Amino acid sequence: MKNLAVAGTGYVGLVTGVCMAENGHNVTCVDIDEQKVKNMREGISPIYEAGLEELMSKNIAAGRLHFTTDYQVAYKEADAVFIGVGTPEKEDGSANLQYVETVAKQIAESVENDCLVVVKSTVPIGTNDNLEKLIGDSLVHNVRVEVASNPEFLAQGTAVRDTLEAARIVIGTESEWAENLLTEIYTSFNLPIVSVNRRSAEMIKYASNDFLALKISYMNDIANLCELVGADIQDVAEGMSYDDRIGNKFLNAGIGYGGSCFPKDTSALEFLARQYGYDLRTMQATIGINNEQKLKLYEKAKQRLTSFESLKIAVLGLTFKPGTDDLREAPSLANVPLLLEQGADIYAYDPIGVENFKQFYAEGSHGQGNITYVDSPENALEGAAVCLIFTEWGEIRAVMPSQYKELMQSPLVFDGRNIYDLQEMADKGVEYHSIGRPTVKD
Numbered sequence: 001m002k003n004l005a006v007a008g009t010g011y012v013g014l015v016t017g018v019c020m021a022e023n024g025h026n027v028t029c030v031d032i033d034e035q036k037v038k039n040m041r042e043g044i045s046p047i048y049e050a051g052l053e054e055l056m057s058k059n060i061a062a063g064r065l066h067f068t069t070d071y072q073v074a075y076k077e078a079d080a081v082f083i084g085v086g087t088p089e090k091e092d093g094s095a096n097l098q099y100v101e102t103v104a105k106q107i108a109e110s111v112e113n114d115c116l117v118v119v120k121s122t123v124p125i126g127t128n129d130n131l132e133k134l135i136g137d138s139l140v141h142n143v144r145v146e147v148a149s150n151p152e153f154l155a156q157g158t159a160v161r162d163t164l165e166a167a168r169i170v171i172g173t174e175s176e177w178a179e180n181l182l183t184e185i186y187t188s189f190n191l192p193i194v195s196v197n198r199r200s201a202e203m204i205k206y207a208s209n210d211f212l213a214l215k216i217s218y219m220n221d222i223a224n225l226c227e228l229v230g231a232d233i234q235d236v237a238e239g240m241s242y243d244d245r246i247g248n249k250f251l252n253a254g255i256g257y258g259g260s261c262f263p264k265d266t267s268a269l270e271f272l273a274r275q276y277g278y279d280l281r282t283m284q285a286t287i288g289i290n291n292e293q294k295l296k297l298y299e300k301a302k303q304r305l306t307s308f309e310s311l312k313i314a315v316l317g318l319t320f321k322p323g324t325d326d327l328r329e330a331p332s333l334a335n336v337p338l339l340l341e342q343g344a345d346i347y348a349y350d351p352i353g354v355e356n357f358k359q360f361y362a363e364g365s366h367g368q369g370n371i372t373y374v375d376s377p378e379n380a381l382e383g384a385a386v387c388l389i390f391t392e393w394g395e396i397r398a399v400m401p402s403q404y405k406e407l408m409q410s411p412l413v414f415d416g417r418n419i420y421d422l423q424e425m426a427d428k429g430v431e432y433h434s435i436g437r438p439t440v441k442d
C-alpha cells in the first residue's frame with residue numbers, strides 16, 4: 001500500500017484516484033474547485049461515468065479515499081503524485097501546459113519526502129523532461145523527486161472498466177527507482193505493463209489516439225466516395241472487418257470524431273512535428289477531413305430543404321458520443337448554431353447532455369431560431385418536419401422506423417451515425433439520408 005495523491009478530479013484524475021483506492025492504496029484527490037470537493041466527499045461524482053459513484057462511496061467508507069483543496073497537505077508525504085489536470089488546445093493548435101506546470105510548482109513547494117511525480121495528462125514529447133527540471137529548480141526541501149510518464153487510455157463512458165481492465169499500462173521512466181516504484185503501485189492491478197523511456201511513453205499516447213482518429217477520418221473519406229460511386233460504407237466496413245490486420249473496431253463512418261482528446265491530440269502532434277521542421281501529413285489530412293465531416297449532416301439537410309425558416313426540427317443526441325455528458329467538440333455544437341441562425345425551431349433530446357448543452361443555448365430564442373428541450377425522442381419527433389441524429393444513444397436507437405412515419409409531420413431523417421437499416425426505413429416510408437450510403441425514399 002502506498003500513499004498517493006492525485007491532482008485534478010476530472011475523467012482521468014478522479015477515475016485514477018478511485019481505482020488506485022480500489023486496489024488498496026491510500027489516496028487523496030486534490031482539486032481547485034471547492035464545490036466539487038465538497039460533493040465528492042459525500043460520494044457525488046462531478047462527472048457521469050458508469051459505476052464510478054458506487055466505487056467512490058465504497059472506498060470513502062473504507063477510509064482509503066479522501067478529497068481536498070489543500071494540495072500542500074495532500075502532496076507533503078505522498079510516495080507518488082499523479083497529475084491528471086487538463087492540457088487543452090491553444091489557438092495555435094499546441095497543448096496548453098499551464099495547469100500541469102502549476103501542479104508541478106505546487107508539488108515542488110510541498111513535498112517533504114522522496115516522491116515520484118506521475119504524469120497521466122497527455123503532454124507533448126519532451127514535456128516530462130521540462131517538468132522534472134521545473135520541479136528540481138523549485139524544490140523547497142532537500143528530497144528526491146523524479147517524473148514518470150504514465151499516459152491514460154480510458155475512453156469516456158467506460159472509464160472505470162477501461163482502468164481496472166486496461167489492455168496495457170504504459171510507464172515511461174528514466175531510472176530503476178522510478179520504474180520499480182511505479183511497477184509496484186500497479187502490481188495489484190495485475191495487467192500487462194509496457195515499460196519504456198519517458199519520451200517513448202509520451203509518444204505512445206499521441207500515436208495511439210492519432211491512429212484512431214486517422215482510422216475514423218479514413219473511413220469518413222471512403223464513405224464520402226461511397227456516396228459518389230453508389231457503394232454502402234456499412235457493407236464496406238463489415239467486409240473489411242474480417243481481416244485481423246485491419247480489425248473490427250473504429251470503422252464507423254459518421255459525422256466525425258469529437259470529444260476532449262482526438263481533436264486536440266491530432267492538432268498537438270501536428271504542431272509538435274512542425275516545430276521539428278516535419279510535415280505530419282497524415283494528421284493534416286485527418287484534421288481536414290474531420291472538420292468537413294462535422295458539417296455533413298447540416299449540409300445534406302440544407303441541400304434537400306433550402307430553408308429551415310420556422311421548420312420544426314427534432315435534434316436527437318447532443319453529446320459527442322453515448323455514455324457521457326461531455327459536449328467538448330461535439331458535432332451538435334457545430335450544427336445547431338447554423339440551424340438557429342436560419343430560423344429553425346429546434347426540439348432537442350439527449351438523455352444526459354441537456355444541462356451541459358444549456359450552458360451554450362438556454363431554452364428560448366437565439367437569433368432567428370428557437371430551442372426547446374424535451375425528455376424523450378418521441379416528444380422531439382412529434383409534428384417535426386425534419387429529424388437530425390447526432391449521437392447514437394440506446395434511447396435513440398430504440399426509436400422504431402415506423403415511429404418516424406407516425407410521429408413526424410413529414411418523415412425526413414438525416415442520420416449522422418448510420419443507426420438504421422436502409423430497407424427498413426424504406427419499407428416504413430421514411431426518407432432517410434445517412435453517411436456513405438444510398439439515400440432511401442419511399
Ligand SMILES: NC(=O)C1=CN([C@@H]2O[C@H](COP(=O)(O)OP(=O)(O)OC[C@H]3O[C@@H](n4cnc5c(N)ncnc54)[C@H](O)[C@@H]3O)[C@@H](O)[C@H]2O)C=CC1
Nearest residue numbers: 008009010011012030031032084085086087121122152156
Ligand atoms: N477525458 C478523457 O477521456 C481522457 C483524458 N486524457 C488526458 O488527461 C488530462 C485530463 O483530462 P480530463 O480528465 O478530461 O480533464 P478535466 O478537464 O475533466 O479535469 C481536470 C480537473 O483538474 C482540475 N484542476 C485544474 N488545475 C488544478 C490544480 N492546480 N490542482 C488540482 N486540480 C486542478 C480542474 O478543476 C478539473 O476538475 C488531459 O491531458 C487529457 O488529454 C487522457 C485520456 C482520456
Ligand SMILES: O=C(O)[C@H]1O[C@H](OP(=O)(O)OP(=O)(O)OC[C@H]2O[C@@H](n3ccc(=O)[nH]c3=O)[C@H](O)[C@@H]2O)[C@H](O)[C@@H](O)[C@@H]1O
Nearest residue numbers: 152153154155156250251252254256257258259261320321
Ligand atoms: O485520450 C483520450 O481522451 C481518449 O480518447 C478516446 O476516447 P473518447 O474521446 O472518450 O471516445 P471514443 O470512444 O474514442 O470516441 C471519440 C469520437 O470518435 C467517434 N467515433 C468513434 C469510433 C468510430 O468508429 N467512429 C467514430 O466516429 C465517436 O463518435 C466520438 O465522437 C480514446 O478512445 C481513448 O483511448 C483515449 O484515452
